[in-house]
Amino acid sequence: MKTINLMICLLAGTQLLASCKKEVANSSANDTAGTAPRAVSYQLIWSDEFDGNAVNTANWSFETGGGGWGNNEKEYYQPENASVTDGNLIITAKKQSVGGMPYTSARMITKGKKEYTYGRFEARIKLSQGQGQWPAFWMLGANIGTVGWPKCGEIDIMENVNTSTEILGTMHWFDQAYAFYGGHTNINPTDYHVYRVDWTPTAITWYVDNVQYHVGNITNSINGTDEFHRPFFLLLNLAIGGNLPGQTIDESKLPAKMYVDYVKVYKITGA
16 A cells, blocks of 8 residues: 555554555665565466455465554445356445444455465555555464564565555555565556565565566565565455545545455475
């Protein structure tokens, strides 16, 4: 979740597995800035093509509830807002009052089911846009329940806010204090695009449609990046409101839908 230039995630609460908010700034970036990674070979080890008629709960769990999720978000997450139709996962955000929140949406995680250290992680996604919308495809350290955020580490593969053409990619971690390093690129988010990170022992590299736009150096845990040498799980969600998109919601754009054609994970097989 970003804004112009490097937009980043500051913890705004203590709720477990909170999304992040961003602010215009950067931290621990000098040595974390990476160079183009070496060529690496990958092999597909898991995918969800969403070919059935319901979310596969062997792959995904639903997080539920409101309370802002650490970012002053305005939605209540519930499983009812995720469906599978015509080969797509569809996460729908609605104007609907549940649990004291004025909107509903869905948030899905692979925690405890699909967790990985290093690899290629990609999804083909089409977004709706409107003021107050905040969709994301991202990853969190599997040890978040014991060390908390940001010590668990976070990799944002794709974030987009409001009606911006910017796609944001950021790494978040703890190096004596909260640290982050992010980049962005411009596309039309309302078309399908493949959002991807290649995560190796030396670098995390961001791509849209196989075009690299950002890379972070994690060689030998530089700048305290040891979080990025441990298992992570995947998340998909569509937030409404929050510290990054703001609290003004264009309700004429609701219901809003985030379409996910597939999610794929590849392991490194050679370099």
